[in-house]
Amino acid sequence: MNSLVQSLLTQPLxxxxxxxxxxxxxxxxxxxxxxxxxSVEGLFPFSAVLSLWAINAGWNPVLALLxxxxxxxxxxxxxxxxxxxxxxxxxxxxxxxMTAFFSLTVVVSNGNVSLPDGSQTLxxxxxxxxxxxTTKAWGAFCGDLVVLLLAVFxxxxxxxxxxxxxxxxxxRAVGRNHRFARAEGLNVDLLTALGLAISSVLxxxxxALYGMWQTSATIALGKGTLVIGLATIFLGEIALSKTSFxxxxxxxVIGGWLYWLILSAITLIPGYNANYRYLIQAIFITIVMVIxxxxxxxxxxxxRHQENAIHA
Amino acid sequence: MLEIxxxxxxxHVDNDPINDRKALQGVNLTIRDHxxxxxxxxxxxGKSTLxxxxxxxxxxDSGSLLLDGEDIxxxxxxxxxxxxxxxxxxxxxxxxxDMTLEENLSLAARRGKRHGLGWYISxxxxxxxxALLSPLGLNLEGRLEQRMKSFSGGERQSLTLxxxxxxxxxxxxxxxxxxxxxxxxAAKVMSFTDELVQKNATPTLMITHNMKDAIKYGNRLIMMxxxxxxFDCEGEDKKALTIEALVQxxxxxxxxxxxxxx
Numbered sequence: 001m002n003s004l005v006q007s008l009l010t011q012p013l014x015x016x017x018x019x020x021x022x023x024x025x026x027x028x029x030x031x032x033x034x035x036x037x038x039s040v041e042g043l044f045p046f047s048a049v050l051s052l053w054a055i056n057a058g059w060n061p062v063l064a065l066l067x068x069x070x071x072x073x074x075x076x077x078x079x080x081x082x083x084x085x086x087x088x089x090x091x092x093x094x095x096x097x098m099t100a101f102f103s104l105t106v107v108v109s110n111g112n113v114s115l116p117d118g119s120q121t122l123x124x125x126x127x128x129x130x131x132x133x134t135t136k137a138w139g140a141f142c143g144d145l146v147v148l149l150l151a152v153f154x155x156x157x158x159x160x161x162x163x164x165x166x167x168x169x170x171x172r173a174v175g176r177n178h179r180f181a182r183a184e185g186l187n188v189d190l191l192t193a194l195g196l197a198i199s200s201v202l203x204x205x206x207x208a209l210y211g212m213w214q215t216s217a218t219i220a221l222g223k224g225t226l227v228i229g230l231a232t233i234f235l236g237e238i239a240l241s242k243t244s245f246x247x248x249x250x251x252x253v254i255g256g257w258l259y260w261l262i263l264s265a266i267t268l269i270p271g272y273n274a275n276y277r278y279l280i281q282a283i284f285i286t287i288v289m290v291i292x293x294x295x296x297x298x299x300x301x302x303x304r305h306q307e308n309a310i311h312a
Numbered sequence: 313m314l315e316i317x318x319x320x321x322x323x324h325v326d327n328d329p330i331n332d333r334k335a336l337q338g339v340n341l342t343i344r345d346h347x348x349x350x351x352x353x354x355x356x357x358g359k360s361t362l363x364x365x366x367x368x369x370x371x372x373d374s375g376s377l378l379l380d381g382e383d384i385x386x387x388x389x390x391x392x393x394x395x396x397x398x399x400x401x402x403x404x405x406x407x408x409x410d411m412t413l414e415e416n417l418s419l420a421a422r423r424g425k426r427h428g429l430g431w432y433i434s435x436x437x438x439x440x441x442x443a444l445l446s447p448l449g450l451n452l453e454g455r456l457e458q459r460m461k462s463f464s465g466g467e468r469q470s471l472t473l474x475x476x477x478x479x480x481x482x483x484x485x486x487x488x489x490x491x492x493x494x495x496x497x498a499a500k501v502m503s504f505t506d507e508l509v510q511k512n513a514t515p516t517l518m519i520t521h522n523m524k525d526a527i528k529y530g531n532r533l534i535m536m537x538x539x540x541x542x543f544d545c546e547g548e549d550k551k552a553l554t555i556e557a558l559v560q561x562x563x564x565x566x567x568x569x570x571x572x573x574x
Contacts, residue, residue, distance in 0.1 A: 169432040185393030185424040
């Protein structure tokens with residue numbers, strides 16, 4: 001596998017799939033509940049570090065994943081308690097949790113953990129099956145692709161199902177309009193906390209998968225993650241501008257892939273310096289956020305123009 | 313039957329007593345099961361505060377609310393929703409624009425019930441909604457999967473009314489629910505309201521700015537002023553009311569305009 005194939009084909013595909021799980025978590029908090037949950041910046045690296053620490057401590061990778069899921073659930077509930085029951089502004093509540101997670105991440109193996117070669121992860125067994133058929137690099141890619149596709153199908157399927165149930169529909173209603181929700185007998189505080197817990201579980205799963213895929217994780221992983229999640233959502237919405245729930249979900253996977261494809265392509269530009277990464281991310285998300293309103297302006301300008309032409 | 317007993321409410325602003333606003337100063341009102349009460353009163357008369365206290369959006373400072381003898385004064389708003397249907401003034405508040413008509417209907421149909429992991433709507437339920445909507449003559453039955461925000465203000469308010477009357481609530485609260493509509497649509501929604509309230513025999517409390525509506529609809533009319541009920545009439549007395557008489561009665565109230573809009 002040459003490096004160009006790796007940086008433009010295989011890497012963006014795998015990264016896109018992992019981050020589309022992350023983006024699904026951000027979608028639940030940001031688009032369904034209307035809350036920008038900053039705690040993900042702390043939860044994501046913590047979940048990655050924690051699951052690798054558990055594997056190093058001899059845990060089965062599935063148990064390590066379950067540990068991360070449990071932490072994600074608690075984190076979401078805590079976010080709900082801070083925001084809804086203690087009435088702390090959502091943005092501040094998220095920052096409080098994010099800060100707490102930074103400390104916890106350092107407590108667990110100094111915030112930097114890696115797996116020795118040949119460690120068991122959620123990927124290793126299936127990678128080995130493919131490695132016996134083809135080259136080492138392609139075998140790893142195929143194995144990772146299978147695991148991640150399975151995870152994405154399973155999690156997206158679950159989220160699609162859940163938000164179509166009575167309970168999920170109630171959470172969607174809460175996210176849109178608190179006054180209506182209360183008048184319809186919905187417990188806004190409890191349902192918001194539940195929605196945040198679901199969001200955080202998805203973030204934690206993404207963190208654990210990312211850690212196991214990289215076989216290493218550091219505290220620096222969290223920086224800018226919310227921006228990546230939001231950019232993925234916006235990119236997906238630009239690529240697939242339909243509004244049904246199903247197409248919204250599909251757009252997240254497309255958005256995840258596009259995001260990493262574009263960012264990987266940027267790193268190939270001669271003179272690219274890794275120090276610019278966060279600056280590029282910031283500029284990039286600004287552009288994708290502006291595109292929809294820009295497109296609307298152009299459309300209304302064009303239709304006005306056409307009307308004028310007709311009247312003239 | 314809802315008994316409102318000696319309710320008071322003062323709004324405090326910036327913790328400075330000089331800014332205190334006494335919204336309700338001892339309100340007593342019994343809403344009987346056959347009552348359809350129109351509430352009129354100028355801005356700041358306390359009518360919206362009263363409605364919000366009955367709905368549970370605001371907690372009173374003192375006094376109590378008894379629904380069929382049961383004290384609901386401290387019951388949270390979402391738990392009261394089981395007994396109370398509500399329509400807001402803003403058509404955008406009473407339903408969710410980003411959700412489809414059938415999603416909105418199914419949420420209302422489950423008001424006060426447990427929300428489980430079953431699908432949000434069943435096939436039978438969908439047919440029931442179609443049967444319910446077709447007599448309205450608005451061709452809504454074919455638009456169940458359309459987003460609520462694609463409906464007009466009048467359609468949204470009529471649908472919200474219908475939703476609020478699901479499961480026969482013990483009380484229907486209408487908060488100037490036609491005020492945001494154009495006069496023609498407002499009249500249509502008002503007559504639909506009357507039809508629905510008569511058909512279901514739901515005890516109803518309706519705030520309105522329109523004196524004509526207040527006289528025309530309902531069996532009882534109350535007027536509020538400075539946080540108190542200053543006029544309460546029903547039956548034949550109410551039928552005999554005219555806008556002129558009402559205006560004259562409250563001529564001292566400078567918020568009353570000659571056109572009959574408070």
